Amino acid sequence: MKVFKVDESFQSKAKSILTIGNFDGIHRGHRHIINKCFEAAEELDAEKITAVTFEPHPVYLLKPDKAPKIITPLEMKANLLEKAGVDELAVITDSTRLLNMAPEEFAKDFLTGRFNPAAIVEGCDFRFGYSRSGDIDTLKELGKVHGFRACCEELAELEFSVGRRRVSSSLIRGFIEQGLAEDAMKALWRPYRLIGEVVPGRGIGRQIGFPTANINPTMQIRPSDGVYTGFVQIGESREEVCRIDRQKLQPSVYSIGRARTFEQGNPILTEAHLLQSSRELEEGLEGRWMAMDFIAKLREQRVFPNKDKLAEQIDADCRRAEKILSEDKKSLYND
Template sequence: MIIYRELDEIQDLKGCVVSVGNFDGVHRGHARLLDVLCQTAQKLGVPSLVVTFHPHPAFLLSPDRAPPPLTWLDRKLTLLSHAGVDRTLVYPTNQQLLEMSPEQFFQEILVTRLKARAIVEGADFRFGKDRAGDISLLKLMCSRQGIDCHVVPPVLFNEEPVSSSRIRQCLLDGKLRDATAMLGRPFRTVGRVVRGAGRGSHLGFPTANLNDVPTLLPREGIYAGIVPLQGRLYPAAISLGGNPTFEECQRKFEVYILDFTGNLYGHLLEVEFIEYLREIRRYESVDALIAQMNDDVSQVRTIFERYVAQAKSDHAA
């Protein structure tokens, strides 16, 4: 996939099929839209092109209320590429963009610069200053320009449309299975490994402590997860929260990677959340905590083996 970081980098387009959006999470609803995008582009013999914004416009308009993202930018671009998108423009969000009227954005960006032959969007698409443009206005503008406009119906989960905001709320509420179902894959985040107190090593469970996490994190608790590392997948026990047994209230993100030995300090570590195990609680003794952690690790290994076997079965089918 060709990635543009500025609009001026696009010089060779003689036409494209375009979809504009934040694509946060690149979830099942996005997947259906991207499928229509790529199929339409193939029929017209032009590239498919996604326009996504970085940072999310909400971070400029109301940073205190901006929702934490489900995916960091590099992960989003990887998922768009896996979906078959030919090109992506990462449009730098700035005040000039936010001041564009719907008519300006359509004419100056989509028609003049991108030479859109067709546009693919969802029914709830909004664009232009103050989100004044909606799908009805887009269809009218496309009709006047002779541009095809494809409106993709939403994907439903539990009889409601799949959306980034629903997935975000499910993660915050601890409904990991629902979030996974709507994403179409396990929730994944990333963080930089930093030095912690070293207590995990003394207990027999050396953990990677993660900071600088660019995404939302799920509800506090203990999770079974997977860490892709050095070309293979490792089962992982994940702790999100404090450590009340040692009177520590500060929320931490710790990952115990089973069957791995090595120095990860300073490295970026990606982590997938597979299953919620339990809440974090205080234990009366260190021995009781260790016994619980041994049980957690046993569960993690079982869940990991089941997950890998299911993935192999799905791939074979």
């Protein structure tokens, strides 16, 4: 898949199907829209499917303090779109001018001025232009003027532990922040993946027989404090672990939160203990990259009276995790 930035000189004359959005998470709703792009491309004899996204999120430019933490970094977003069959990803790095365009100007100068869309496929809540003044009905009317079809797709609702909800990036962010790993996985159609460079830890896990690898994620959402289970993938670069490789997944137990058993005032830690013996972990992973895929939450964080009680609980966590991961959980990766 071709990935490129949209600058002032960009112009594409190839007949295409466009879909525009942040695509954070590349969740079930996004997949539904992409599938509709395929149908439109076949019907209208388009040459390619182009996804147009924003990096960073537009809210970051307008109100940085209110910008949401992301679900998927751009590299992972590109990999998932490629696997979904999208032909190219156009990245807008400065969306300020677009956000200030009137809907008519957006359609004339950007949509048809930069691209040659046979159709534009969006969710029915699509908004565009200054103060989000344009909606899907506006787009349909502008399409009649500028020669493209505007397609609106209503996204289906799914049943979650919190009730029936329409899948959206905002919903998934909430699930992750609340530690609802299984709900997030259902909405994403794969486990949530948290990525970071491995950093030195305190070494306490190794002292009690459960060595861990620690990461310090930055832009992504960190799940709520607790103990989780899932699969890790280790790589030499951020780009490598942004690409899901089922052959490299290793069953693990995660701990997220402040370590209060031994001392107070510690920073929030994000650490993984690999359930199977690993030469990589024994030799140390500092400087490499790790992806943590969240399958289920095992329990909340607790304070233990001593190291022995902590080790006893970690052992129980590992046995429970092994039972959960003994099922064919890798089939949950619909990536």
